[in-house]
Amino acid sequence: MGLLQPDVGYRRPARSAVIPVPFRTLDGLSVAGKRVLLRADLNVPVHDGKITDLTRIERVSPTIRELSGKGARVIILSHFDRPKGKPVPSMSLAPMAAALGEVLHRRVRFAEDCIGPPAEQAVAALGDGDIVVLENTRFHPGEEENDPAFSRQLAALGDIYVNDAFSVAHRAHASTQGIAHLLPSYAGRLMQAELEALSAALATPRRPMAAVVGGIKISTKLDLLGNLIGRVDVLAIGGAMANTFIAAQGKSVGRSVQETELHARALEILKKAEAAGCTVILPVDAVTAPELKEGVQPRIVAIDSVSPDEMILDIGPRTVATLEARLATLKTLVWNGPLGAFETPPFDAGTNAFARAAAAATQAGTLHSVAGGGDTVSALRHAGVIEQFTYVSTAGGAFLEWLEGKTLPGVAALGA
Ligand code: 3PG
Ligand code: MG
Numbered sequence: 437m438g439l440l441q442p443d444v445g446y447r448r449p450a451r452s453a454v455i456p457v458p459f460r461t462l463d464g465l466s467v468a469g470k471r472v473l474l475r476a477d478l479n480v481p482v483h484d485g486k487i488t489d490l491t492r493i494e495r496v497s498p499t500i501r502e503l504s505g506k507g508a509r510v511i512i513l514s515h516f517d518r519p520k521g522k523p524v525p526s527m528s529l530a531p532m533a534a535a536l537g538e539v540l541h542r543r544v545r546f547a548e549d550c551i552g553p554p555a556e557q558a559v560a561a562l563g564d565g566d567i568v569v570l571e572n573t574r575f576h577p578g579e580e581e582n583d584p585a586f587s588r589q590l591a592a593l594g595d596i597y598v599n600d601a602f603s604v605a606h607r608a609h610a611s612t613q614g615i616a617h618l619l620p621s622y623a624g625r626l627m628q629a630e631l632e633a634l635s636a637a638l639a640t641p642r643r644p645m646a647a648v649v650g651g652i653k654i655s656t657k658l659d660l661l662g663n664l665i666g667r668v669d670v671l672a673i674g675g676a677m678a679n680t681f682i683a684a685q686g687k688s689v690g691r692s693v694q695e696t697e698l699h700a701r702a703l704e705i706l707k708k709a710e711a712a713g714c715t716v717i718l719p720v721d722a723v724t725a726p727e728l729k730e731g732v733q734p735r736i737v738a739i740d741s742v743s744p745d746e747m748i749l750d751i752g753p754r755t756v757a758t759l760e761a762r763l764a765t766l767k768t769l770v771w772n773g774p775l776g777a778f779e780t781p782p783f784d785a786g787t788n789a790f791a792r793a794a795a796a797a798t799q800a801g802t803l804h805s806v807a808g809g810g811d812t813v814s815a816l817r818h819a820g821v822i823e824q825f826t827y828v829s830t831a832g833g834a835f836l837e838w839l840e841g842k843t844l845p846g847v848a849a850l851g852a
Pocket of ligand 2: 653832833
């Protein structure tokens with residue numbers, strides 16, 4: 437048994453007390469000859485069709501090795517990207533199955549569907565210890581709809597369900613939640629490790645505490661930002677997400693990625709932050725270019741001087757300096773989302789600088805640093821500091837929701 441949601445010592449709990457959810461781990465579980473449906477998160481960063489970061493695959497591999505080593509027939513369920521309930525060839529899990537085989541140094545099979553004859557035949561062909569990855573669960577609308585009939589189709593393929601996908605535990609989907617009610621369910625080793633590490637790091641955060649949120653999944657994170665305000669002393673916003681806030685304040689962001697329909701919501705968040713005494717840090721300058729391409733001539737501009745034909749692609753040096761100065765006063769940092777288009781230099785400068793400053797403060801012993809999210813993990817690796825953070829989670833959205841004190845449906849279902 438492990439303990440999930442910590443009794444977080446937040447100042448203004450937004451919800452009623454967080455209830456610890458006990459869950460069963462793989463300890464003592466006998467799986468020999470059993471068909472184990474393992475929910476993994478193989479939703480890894482892909483750039484130009486190539487997997488750019490293997491962290492999620494590497495970190496789920498101990499669970500797979502353990503199950504296979506104990507003679508289980510390992511059937512891996514995962515989503516990749518957001519195909520919206522339809523088969524999208526570019527969102528196939530076939531490349532992830534191949535990558536898993538390379539990480540494990542052994543044969544990993546692949547089935548072209550996660551239900552129906554292709555899945556049934558692939559499962560029937562497994563011997564003890566064999567491993568198969570089933571095609572993207574999100575190719576079926578029943579996955580995200582958490583359709584009981586779809587859950588039953590998945591559950592019929594196995595005898596035991598193991599959830600090792602903490603990073604998608606914030607989604608109440610068939611393969612993360614529905615299925616857990618249909619089979620004996622357990623937390624995998626990565627799920628266990630994530631929950632234990634995050635509880636240890638954040639159960640009673642040392643203050644002041646800041647959340648730094650960046651990245652491009654704007655609409656999905658605005659709610660999180662609103663909720664984080666009651667939890668942290670400082671909220672810094674970077675990446676494309678910041679553009680929506682900047683534009684909402686009446687400044688031109690040129691051709692930058694932003695969500696116009698969320699301006700009112702962004703302003704609401706800023707107001708709410710002020711009322712809650714949470715300091716919000718938005719970029720004061722930016723690195724811009726006419727397009728996101730390696731080798732383009734970047735320009736450093738004040739945030740109110742972005743011209744109509746350019747895009748904001750990174751935070752500027754004055755913003756970096758502001759963040760660094762703030763870091764010196766912090767005791768806890770939680771970070772999700774890159775601050776700029778770090779995959780395309782020179783737009784990695786802001787993210788690199790902030791990552792290195794946070795790593796240095798952590799190494800100096802003044803800062804407890806916890807980072808999470810697929811792209812954030814890649815960014816830390818790119819900056820060369822992934823080993824120098826206190827803890828790096830494979831989860832992004834789930835990590836933030838956990839931090840908000842929300843019950844994660846995928847985790848809660850394991851306690852059922
Ligand atoms: C993630 O990378 O955040 C998880 O894999 C969940 O994916 P989603 O945000 O598309 O639900
Ligand atoms: Mg996500």
